[in-house]
Structure formats: C-alpha cells, structure tokens
Amino acid sequence: MENRTFYYARVSSREQNLDRQIAAFKALGASERDIITDKQSGKDLNRAGYMALKSAMLRRGDTLVIKSLDRLSRNKTDIKNELVYFQKEGIRLKVLDLPTTLAEYPKGQEWVMDMVFNILVEVLSTIAEQERQTIRQRQAEGIAAAKAQGKKLGRPKAVKPANWESVLADWKDGRITAKTAMELTGTKRTSFYKLVNSGF
Numbered sequence: 001m002e003n004r005t006f007y008y009a010r011v012s013s014r015e016q017n018l019d020r021q022i023a024a025f026k027a028l029g030a031s032e033r034d035i036i037t038d039k040q041s042g043k044d045l046n047r048a049g050y051m052a053l054k055s056a057m058l059r060r061g062d063t064l065v066i067k068s069l070d071r072l073s074r075n076k077t078d079i080k081n082e083l084v085y086f087q088k089e090g091i092r093l094k095v096l097d098l099p100t101t102l103a104e105y106p107k108g109q110e111w112v113m114d115m116v117f118n119i120l121v122e123v124l125s126t127i128a129e130q131e132r133q134t135i136r137q138r139q140a141e142g143i144a145a146a147k148a149q150g151k152k153l154g155r156p157k158a159v160k161p162a163n164w165e166s167v168l169a170d171w172k173d174g175r176i177t178a179k180t181a182m183e184l185t186g187t188k189r190t191s192f193y194k195l196v197n198s199g200f
Contacts, residue, residue, distance in 0.1 A: 003061040003062055003063065004034070004059075004062050004063070005030070005034065005062065005063040005064075005065060006034050006035075006036060006053060006057060006058060006062065006063070006064050006065070007025040007028075007030045007034055007035045007036065007064075007065045007066075008035075008036050008037075008038075008049070008050065008053060008064060008065070008066050008071065008072075009021035009022055009025070009035060009036075009037045009038075009066075009067065009071065010037065010038045010039075010040065010042060010047070010049075010050070010071045011038075011039055012039075012040070012041050012042060013039060013041075014039045016039070018037050018039070020067075021067045021071070022035060022037075024067055024096055025065065028065065030065070036049045036050070036052065036053050036057070037049055038050055041074075042070060042071070042072070042073045042074040042075075043073075043074055043075065044073070044075070044078070045072075045073055045078055045082070050072075054085075058089070058091050059091075060089060060090035060091065061090060061091075062091055062092070063091070063092040063093075063094060064086065064091055064092070064093050064094070065093075065094045065095075065096070066093070066094070066095055066096070067095075067096050067097060068095060068096070068097040068098075069095055069097075069098070080121050083117055083120060083121050084121060087114070087117055092113070093117070098120075100116050101113075101116060101117075101120075160195060161185040161186060161187065163184065163185060164185060164195065167181050167184045167185050168181070168196070178192065
C-alpha cells in the first residue's frame with residue numbers, strides 16, 4: 001500500500017483565515033483533498049478535522065505535515081503526547097518551522113529522525129513542567145497576597161434568610177414545595193439545599 005502525505009492547518013477562530021498555511025502546503029505540492037483544516041481553538045485536541053485525520057485517514061508509514069507545533073495544540077503536554085503517538089504509530093511528522101524534521105534520511109539512518117523527535121519530546125516535557133510550576137507559584141503568590149490583604153478566599157458561606165425557620169418548617173411538614181420555599185427565602189436551589197444540609 002502506498003504511503004500518503006496529509007497536511008493539517010488550524011486557526012483559532014472562524015474570523016481568522018488559513019491562507020498562509022495552505023499556501024505553504026501547496027508550495028510543497030499538496031493537493032486540496034489532502035489538506036485537512038480546523039477553525040477551532042487549540043486548547044484541546046477534540047477538533048473534527050484533526051480527529052478524522054487520526055481515526056480514519058493516517059496509517060502507519062504515512063506523513064503528516066504541519067506549519068508549526070502549536071497547530072497541533074497550545075498545550076505543551078498535549079503536543080508532547082501527540083509526538084509520542086505519531087512515533088508509536090509509525091507516522092512521520094514534518095514541521096515546516098522545524099527544518100530538522102524535514103530532512104530525508106537514507107535507509108538505515110531513520111534512527112536520526114527518532115533522535116530528533118526524542119529531543120523534541122524531552123524539550124516539550126521540560127517546558128510543560130516549567131509552565132505547571134509557574135502556574136502553581138503564581139497561584140500560591142496570589143493566595144498569599146489576598147490573605148495578606150485580609151481577603152476571604154473561596155465561595156462565600158450561604159447566609160440564612162430572616163424567614164428561614166418558618167419556611168423550612170412549612171416545607172418539612174409538606175405544606176409548601178421546595179420551589180415555593182426557595183422563592184419565599186430568595187435562595188437558589190444549591191444554596192437552599194446547602195442550608196438544609198448544614199442543619200440551619
């Protein structure tokens with residue numbers, strides 16, 4: 001079976017256009033039918049075009065071409081996982097912005113390509129971990145700063161309405177419905193049951 005080459009282009013919203021990425025692919029000889037596109041955020045991998053590529057189109061020995069790694073995802077961990085997936089499935093990934101991934105290696109020297117991808121995976125893992133640590137540090141600093149300013153963190157506690165006792169008694173005795181009790185006490189469903197369960 002002949003090995004095929006597919007091209008994947010993505011922009012984050014419908015207002016943006018794919019022209020620049022598609023032009024780069026056509027310059028490499030890509031035909032329209034082999035170019036798969038998505039106009040969707042890269043916050044996760046659940047995109048129609050990309051999922052179709054992985055589940056129904058790409059096979060072992062095929063090649064996938066993208067303009068840059070962030071076309072796969074904005075999330076470094078997701079990118080790393082996708083690189084590992086392609087490597088495991090025997091799918092060659094070419095990234096136009098990373099010339100080392102475009103080189104053609106003589107038969108018997110495919111290990112060089114594997115080495116390049118292993119380095120990429122290692123770098124992405126390091127960056128992803130650094131980003132996680134930075135986020136955790138910023139959260140900790142934000143919490144510490146808020147506490148220093150005397151701000152209370154978390155959701156505010158549910159406050160018992162003035163007519164709570166009488167309305168609660170009517171509800172418990174079956175004289176009114178829970179919906180009526182919520183309306184009379186001015187509480188939403190979550191707050192109502194939180195107060196009930198707290199023993200007020």
